[in-house]
Amino acid sequence: MHPALATGRRPLDAAELIPLAAAGRQPLFFYGTLTDLDVLAYVLERPIDLDDLVPATLVGYRRVQAVGVGYPVLVVDPAGAVEGRLLRRATRRDIARVNRFESGEYRAELHAVSTDDGATPPAWLYLGLDHLAATAEPWLLAAWQAMHKPGFFAACDGWMADCPDDA
Helix, strand or coil, X not given: CCCCCCCCCCCCEXXXXXXXXXXXXXXXXXXXXXXXXXXXXXXXXXXXXHHHEEEEEEEEEEEXXXXXXXXXXXXXXXXXXXXXXXXXXXXXXXXHHHHHHHCCCEEEEEEECEECCCCCCEEEEEEECCCCCEEEEECCHHHHHHHCHHHHHHHHXXXXXXXXXXX
């Protein structure tokens, strides 16, 4: 039996995908491969303005390796905290592209996150679906970059191939 992937903290809202109406209103919280600036720019197909990214923390979860793949999932952990990045001004196109990238294995939820300035904005993030089993092993960006990043962009091309550009 694998740990529950998203049953502890109640989301402020939930959806299969992040609603396009969140553009410019609610930030996106990234905690895995999208925290790598090369990957984020590749998925969004645009340069990343570093002023739009701020460090943020999600409390009540821990980031672990998903079984059999190189990317992470979050598991409920009342004592846990997950460091990530908050994309503050996502466009409709950005959201559509992130939705395409995350679809099939994750679902969107709106949760409060904390920023370094003490703010706790609600932010959209993706939690693993039940079929995406978790290990107990922590997921580390540096380890992912060393092992999986070199081949990641070719796989990403396949995932993003049919992503519409007119969000």
